[in-house]
Amino acid sequence: MKQKLIHFFQSETVLSVAAVLAVLSCFLTPPDGEYIGYINFDTLIILFCLMAVMAGFKSLGVFQALAHQLLRRVHGQRGLVFVLVFLCFLGSMLITNDVALITFVPLAILVLDLAGQVSLLPVSTILMTIAANLGSILTPIGNPQNLYLYAVSGMSLGQFIGKMAPFTIVSAVLLAISIRFAIPEKTAEVPLEEDSRHIPVPDLVLYCILFALCLLSVAHILPQAVLLPVIVIAVAVRNWKLLLQVDYGLLATFVCFFLFIGNMGRFAPFRDLILSVLEGRVLPVSIALCQVVSNVPAALLLSGFTQDWGNLLIGVNLGGLGTLIASMASLISYKQFSARCPEGKGKYLLSFTLWNVGFLAVLSLVAVLLP
DSSP, X not given: OHHHHHHHHHHSHHHHHHHHHHHHHXXXXXXXXXXHHHOOHHHHHHHHHHHHHHHHXXXXXXXXXXXXXXXXXXXXXXXXXXXXXXXXXXXXXXXXHHHHHHHHHHHHHHHHHHTTOGXXXXXXXXHHHHHHHHHGGGSTTSSHHHHHHHHHHOOOHHHHHHHHHHHHHHHHHHXXXXXXXXXXXXXXXXXXXXXXXXXXXXXHHHHHHHHHHHHHHHTTSSXXXXXXXXXXXXXXXXXXXXXXXSOHHHHHHHHHHHHHHHHHHTSHHHHHHHHHHHTTOHHHHHHHHHHHHOXXXXXXXXXXXXXXXXXXXXXXXXXXXXXXXSSTHHHHHHHHHHHHOGGGHHHHHHHHHHXXXXXXXXXXXXXXXXX
């Protein structure tokens, strides 16, 4: 039993901490009828539906097939890395940063192995991670904290994208410049075999329709009460096992933080302390907090104590850069790299931190200079 608990804590550290905080906060604010009002069900429903649909696309191998076709058309180290990095950058805008890294980093490891370019793996993985974390900032569905802040802030889709577009553009330029100077221009043939994967058209059409319904719900056109049963029934009828691939740990983490934030928001000493710290400092505080608790918990926590949605949105998105835990998505690529190159973990962490701090410094300056 003890070993199971230790394993659960190691695999679901954020959820475990969130659950402990939620339970402890109940002693400060005893359970009552207001508890149910803490939970933002709109966010949970959209998040669940998106994860279920993404599981459907992954099961068809859609993303791998697209990447395969693109990679067959490049014949140089720099072009190879460019495709891999911008697959993560552009893909994360629609399929989330987590799914982009889970899908494309293993592909990068395979491709660079086949091309005899394993030496490029550390910097490629780091730039792909940065790309996924920065590409995802443009859209409400790019990452969990965006989806939540979009729901609670009341921003329109245009306002949201308009707020994050300058950072996305600067990020794309920084990534292109980084690839230009970090990757030498040498020939690198990738001996990829012809892709024999067959994607059933009816299934592809189904998941495209379901994804479109999710987007309609994000745009406040389709009610979540309609979306949820449609997604559950459609996915279950086609392949019920896909519903088991939803990250229920992430959903439970959201619920725990909703409880913690709701309770602490009613506990006057804590509320007054957080409000005093945040006053006029939402951007730097949110960036700093992400470095120690990651950006999703930081967004959930701080959202209960500020109405400065613009700076909070920017802060928790830029705050995903920096330390390895600033964005939990970064751990995905780190684990995949470590499994392939266990001897290079130390150098990877040092290089990862330096690259991330550099990107964070430039984008933070942009945030300060923008009106």
